[in-house]
Amino acid sequence: MKQFLLTFAAVLIGGFLALLGYDHFIVKPREAATRAEAAAEADVQRQTPRPDVDLSRSRDEAKKVAVELEASVQRSVENARNTIEAQASEMGRRELIVDAVRRATMFRVGLTEYYQTNGRWPRDAEEAGLPPSEDFRGGAVRSIEVGQRGVVEVAFDNTFAAGSRVMLRPLVKPSGMIEWECDIVGDPLLKRALPRCKSL
Structure with missing residues (x-):
C-alpha cells in the first residue's frame, strides 16, 4: 500500500x-x-486616417438615384400602358374579324343551299336570293361579294391594312357535300385570328 501511495x-x-x-x-x-x-x-487603425464624409455629396447622389429610379418606374408604367392598349386594340380588331366571318356565314349557307338545289353556283348574290352586299356592310366590313364558282369575298375597311380580305372557297366533294376553305390577304392579324385560313 505504501508503494501505491508513493506512485500516486x-x-x-x-x-x-x-x-x-x-x-x-x-x-x-x-x-x-x-x-x-x-x-x-x-x-x-490609429495611424490610418479616416476619410471625411461629405454628406452634401451623398445627399446629391441619393437624389440622383431617386430621380433615375422614378424615371425608370415611369418608363415601365408607360410601357405597360402601351402594351395593354395595343392588346385591347388587337382584341377589338379580332372581334371585328369574327363579326365579318359571321356576316359571311349567311352567304356561305345561301350559296350551299343554291348549289345543292340547282347543281351549279350562282352568278351573284342576287341570283342566290341573298340580300345586297350593302346590307352586310358594318363593323370593319366594307363589302361582301359573291364571285365565280361560289367564292365569297369579304373586304375590310381601313381598320385593317389596305387590301385586306378573307375569301371563302367552296369545294364540292364527290359525295355532293360542300366544304369551305378560307384564304387571307393583307393584315397579319387576320392570320392570327383565323389560323385555319391560308395566307395568299
Whole structure:
C-alpha cells in the first residue's frame, strides 16, 4: 500500500508539473502574442486616417438615384400602358374579324343551299336570293361579294391594312357535300385570328 501511495503522489506531482509547464511555455506565450497582435492592429487603425464624409455629396447622389429610379418606374408604367392598349386594340380588331366571318356565314349557307338545289353556283348574290352586299356592310366590313364558282369575298375597311380580305372557297366533294376553305390577304392579324385560313 505504501508503494501505491508513493506512485500516486508521484503521478499527482508529475501532472501538476506538466500543467505548470504547459501554462508557462504554451498558454502564456499565446496570450502575449494575441495581445501584441491586438496592440499592433490598434496602432494601425490609429495611424490610418479616416476619410471625411461629405454628406452634401451623398445627399446629391441619393437624389440622383431617386430621380433615375422614378424615371425608370415611369418608363415601365408607360410601357405597360402601351402594351395593354395595343392588346385591347388587337382584341377589338379580332372581334371585328369574327363579326365579318359571321356576316359571311349567311352567304356561305345561301350559296350551299343554291348549289345543292340547282347543281351549279350562282352568278351573284342576287341570283342566290341573298340580300345586297350593302346590307352586310358594318363593323370593319366594307363589302361582301359573291364571285365565280361560289367564292365569297369579304373586304375590310381601313381598320385593317389596305387590301385586306378573307375569301371563302367552296369545294364540292364527290359525295355532293360542300366544304369551305378560307384564304387571307393583307393584315397579319387576320392570320392570327383565323389560323385555319391560308395566307395568299
